[in-house]
Amino acid sequence: MAHHHTGQRTPRLVPLLALACGVAVGNVYFPQAVAPLAAAGLGVSPGTAAAAVTATQFGYAAGVFLLVPLGDRLPSRPLLVTLLTVTGAGLCGAAAAPTLPPLLAASVLVGAATVIAPLAGPLAAGLVPPERRGAVGGTLLSGALAGMLLSRTVGGALGDRLGWRAPYVLAALLSLVLALVLARTLPTTAPPSRRRYPRLLSEPVRLLFTEPALRRSSFYQATVFAGFSAVWTGMALLLTGPAYGLGADAVGLLALVNAVTMFVTPVAGRLVDRRGADAVNLVCFLLVVAAAAVLSLGGLGGTAGLLSLVAGTLMLDVGMQSGMVANQVRVYALAADVRSRLNTAYMTCAYLGGGLGSWLGARAYGWCGWSGVCGLTALLTGLGLIRHLAARAGRRRVPRTSPS
Incomplete structure (x- = not known):
């Protein structure tokens, strides 16, 4: 554990880590708004350019699997600073890409290196007492x-x-500036493990096989995040397409309406601390299924359609984020000394789900339009809900004396 170095610096570090999470996670999401513009600039179809979104998310899943375990092996400060620097270089490469293939290659690199959030989570969890972890997790998630x-x-x-290209340049600058700030402010932490890298890499897979609570949390987030990614990939195609004929900034403005969810995640964290993760998960699933129904009305176009998109994405974001807090609290409670590896297994599954959701979302939009995307989201979330209800029914039938 890494309490002992920080003391009075912890209150200042948590907001800084939340900012770092925000900048890093932003690199995975801004391509969703920019993809239709990149399509026009590179002379490819919008559906083809959406591959940059999918490439970044699959890159992120690979980065989580290959790099996040190093959080248990290497000191936090050099690791985070190096990753932010590589991210900045990758974003510069993407900004300079002359055709789609180099953009896709740079997107994979950016996705792989921008894994600050899953590293910051275990770091922050080690800086605070157990009863504050839900709240701190909520703060980082707000960032x-x-x-x-x-x-x-x-x-x-x-x-x-x-x-x-401009958003890529700005993202590169932010990543490089943040690397400098963290190099000066992060404490020196002693890594909790001296295990060799291949062993660390095999550990998340082993933990997935041996920890039912980890498997469950990972599946829950993969299904909800797949639906979430399908919606936001399809959203750019819907808003810039014939139904609305809006610019790329409309996607961003719709995302901004959902800023209210930033205030919901700390509440969700406190709710998990009080009521337990399972209760919050159930609400999350029901909210996302309801969101898919509301979002389907967005295909109508006009003011009514736009209001449905605002309400539906709001419900979708709140559901996805609240589920994320619940799942992470469940996962972090399993064992303190392997938190980065537990988080690796969990986040890899989540972003594989997200990458698959983006890919399926673009396909569903091509085949059946917006209603296809909403149906896909309901179907994916339904899988998680069925698994959750089965787990609850199983626990009622078998009285358990030992902790999971």
Whole structure:
């Protein structure tokens, strides 16, 4: 554990880590708003350019699997600073990409290196007492959420005015500046494990097989996040397509409406601390299924359609983020000395779900339009809900004396 170095610095470090999460997570999401502009700039179809979104998310899943275990092996400060620097370099490469293939390659690199949030979570969890972990997790998630929302807003607006490359340049600058700030402010932490890298890499897979609570949390988040990613990938195609004919900044503005969810995640964290993760998960699933129904009305176009999109994305974001807090609290409670590896297994599954959701979302939009995307989201979330209800029924039937 890493309490002992920080003491009075902890209150200042948590907001800084939340900012770092925001900048890093933003790199995964702003391409969702910029993809239709990149399509026009590179002379490919919008559906084809959406591959940049999918590439970043699959890159992120790979980065979580390959790099996040190093959080248990290497000191936090050099690790985070190096990753932010590599991210900045990758974003510069993406900004300079002359055709789609180099953009996709740079997107994979950016996704893989921008894994600050899953590293910051275990670091912050070690800086505070157990009874504050839900609240601190909620704060970091608020930072990540701010990055997710603002990056799409700023990316869409900046892209509309200065071209699709401008958001990549801005993101590169932010990542490099943050690397400098963290190099000066992060405490020196002793890594909790001296295990060799191949062993650390095999550990998340082993933990997935041996920890039912980890498997359950990972599946829950993968299904909800797949639906979430399908909606936001399809959203850019819907709003810039014939039904609405809006610019890329409209996607960002819609994301900004959802800024209210930043205030919901700390509440969700406190609710998990009070009521337990399972109760919050159930609400999350029901909210996302309801969101898919409301979102389907967005295909109508006009003011009514736009209001449905606002209400539906709001419900979707609140549901996804609240479930994320619940799942992470469940996962972090399993064992203190392997938190990075537990988080690796969990986040890899979540972003594989997200990458698959983006890919399926673009396909569903091509085949059946917006209603296909909403149906896909309901179907994916339904899988998680069925698994959750089965787990609850199983626990009622078998009285358990030992902790899971």
